[in-house]
Amino acid sequence: MQGKSRPCQRGFLHVCANMRRRLPHRHLSETQPMGDPLPSQGTSIMTIDEFRDCLLDYYQTEVRGEAFFAATLSKFDAPDHAYKLGSLLQLETETKARLRPTILELGGSVEELESSRSAGLSRAASISAGDWEGFVRVLNKVGEPLTNRQREVSEIAPQPYRELALSMKIHGESIQDFTDRELAGDSAHSIDSVVLQLKFPLRRS
Numbered sequence: 001m002q003g004k005s006r007p008c009q010r011g012f013l014h015v016c017a018n019m020r021r022r023l024p025h026r027h028l029s030e031t032q033p034m035g036d037p038l039p040s041q042g043t044s045i046m047t048i049d050e051f052r053d054c055l056l057d058y059y060q061t062e063v064r065g066e067a068f069f070a071a072t073l074s075k076f077d078a079p080d081h082a083y084k085l086g087s088l089l090q091l092e093t094e095t096k097a098r099l100r101p102t103i104l105e106l107g108g109s110v111e112e113l114e115s116s117r118s119a120g121l122s123r124a125a126s127i128s129a130g131d132w133e134g135f136v137r138v139l140n141k142v143g144e145p146l147t148n149r150q151r152e153v154s155e156i157a158p159q160p161y162r163e164l165a166l167s168m169k170i171h172g173e174s175i176q177d178f179t180d181r182e183l184a185g186d187s188a189h190s191i192d193s194v195v196l197q198l199k200f201p202l203r204r205s
């Protein structure tokens, strides 16, 4: 039985700091099924407790992201921008909901912390109305460390949850892909990898 755990209350950029505690690791070879690709030599898979704490951080990051995108919507009038922001908001909302069953299964709390929402709103307040490139640059910078961590976790998550961890890597990479394409001028297809993940995609006008 896993103990109850409270999500961490940290800044917008924080990712899975609980994993940095000195907790016992199981070496990969103890649990890695035959046929699965092996992560880099010397890496250890996470314990269930570490992975649960990581999910709690992911969850609060989705809460922050949801507040951030929702508050940013009012700063941009162009239909294309509204569609892209709406799709990013939808991705955060759907991902948050998708994490809940596993968090509860592992004994964590799905309470949405007010501090997480505040962090998202505060970040949104730093975006100037109409400055689309500024918004994209902020999103790119904020998302980079998170996506890097999601890539790392996707390789060391405990086996029953590896697929979920991989989906979070895809989640992070899709947002980074959006920012990279926007900054490169590929406005027509920048949001495609985000939309591809949506269960309830928005209509593009």
Ligand SMILES: [Fe+2]
Binding pocket: 061, 062, 065, 091, 092, 095, 171
């Ligand atoms: Fe997210």
